[in-house]
Amino acid sequence: MKTIGFIGLGRMGSGICRQLIEGGYTLTVFDINESNSSAFADKAAVASTVEEVLDASSLVFLSLPGSPQVEAIVEQYIAHGVEGKTIVDLSTSYPLSSSKLHAQVKAAGGRFADASLTGTPMHAEQGSLIVTFGGDEDTFAECKPVIDTFASRGVHYVGGPGAGNIAKLANNYLSIMYIALYSEIFPLAEKLGFDTAKLFEIIGNSGVNCPMYQSNAAKIVNKTYDPSFALDLALKDLSYVKKLFDEHQFPSFVLDGGLNLLRIGHQQGYGANDCSEMARVVRDMMGAE
Structure with missing residues (x-):
């Protein structure tokens, strides 16, 4: 499989595309932002429509x-015709939507899978993402050699349609909620007059310490809020998790607090900034920002 289509050349997609090209694949690409597409004009075929990408590719x-x-x-x-085509969604999508699309594409003679990404744009540029793949096992076997090109830290088959996104949302739920906890406690300690740099050091020597703590609590203590994962993307992902709880009529006690914090951050204009700016919401409320 040498001809591949790629739609979405943002911070993650562009890095993945470069890895695929370096891996020897021929790409046809599309992005609604023409400047994103034009960056690949000398490396890939740039399509003017999404249908053109499908026509040129066996895997999109x-x-x-x-x-x-x-x-x-x-x-x-599906309206254009997907007979013999494979579509793989690398986005963080709603699992029940992925299951529905899998059934619809399969009925139309094609294949669909959800292959969610764990990592940052830097990992995409390095080809060191982690991928959790949901769909049919034969589709996984077909796609894995291609995905290996940009996922050196692991490509995992995790189950049927939607399973890739369930794994990703579980990971993101925990990651985002960790940041929400740091965003509440450090502004409180600061408001109480505690040396938060000292507190950061003490906690860093306890069982609470982990890479998530080191990278995100430090942003909050130092008020740098270095961009890594946008607050609005965090809000989207937790909204998907909330929807899964609601679909099954389960309560979501802890999740609701994190969601409300993100919603206020969005309303205050922090949506495009790093999700660690949840701490700014708390500081605003305490009159400490």
Whole structure:
């Protein structure tokens, strides 16, 4: 499989595309932002429509903001004809949407899978992402050699349609909620007059310490809020988790607090900034920002 389509050349998608090209694959690419596409003009075929990408490729990767965008393109593809085509969604999407799209594409003669990414744009540039793959096992076997090109830290088959996104949302839920905890406690300690740099050091020598703590609590203590994962993306992912709880009529006690903190951050204009700026919301409320 040498001809690959790629839709979505943002911070993650562009790095993945470069890895695929370096791996010897021929790409046809598309992005609604023409400047993103033009960056690949000397490396890949740049399509003017998403249908053109499908026509030129046997395998199409989608790297998009979320389920609404993925659903819109897959619906276009089904109408256009997906017989013999494989569509792999690399986005963090809603698992039940992924399951529905899998069934629809399969009924139309194609294959669909969700292959969620764990990592940062830097990992994408380095080809060192982690991928959790949900779908049919034969589709996984077909796609794994291609995905290996940009996922040196592991490509995991985790189950049927939607399972890749369940694994990713579980990971993101825990990651985001850790940051929400740091965002509450350090501003409180600061408001109480405690030396938060000292507190950071003490906690860093306890069982609470972990890479997530070292990278994100430090941003909050130092008020740097270095960009890594946007607050609005965190809000989207936790909203998907909340929807899963609601679908099954389960309560979500801890999740609701994190969601509210993110919602206020969005309303205050922090959505495009790092999700560690949840701490600014708390500081605002305490009159300490």
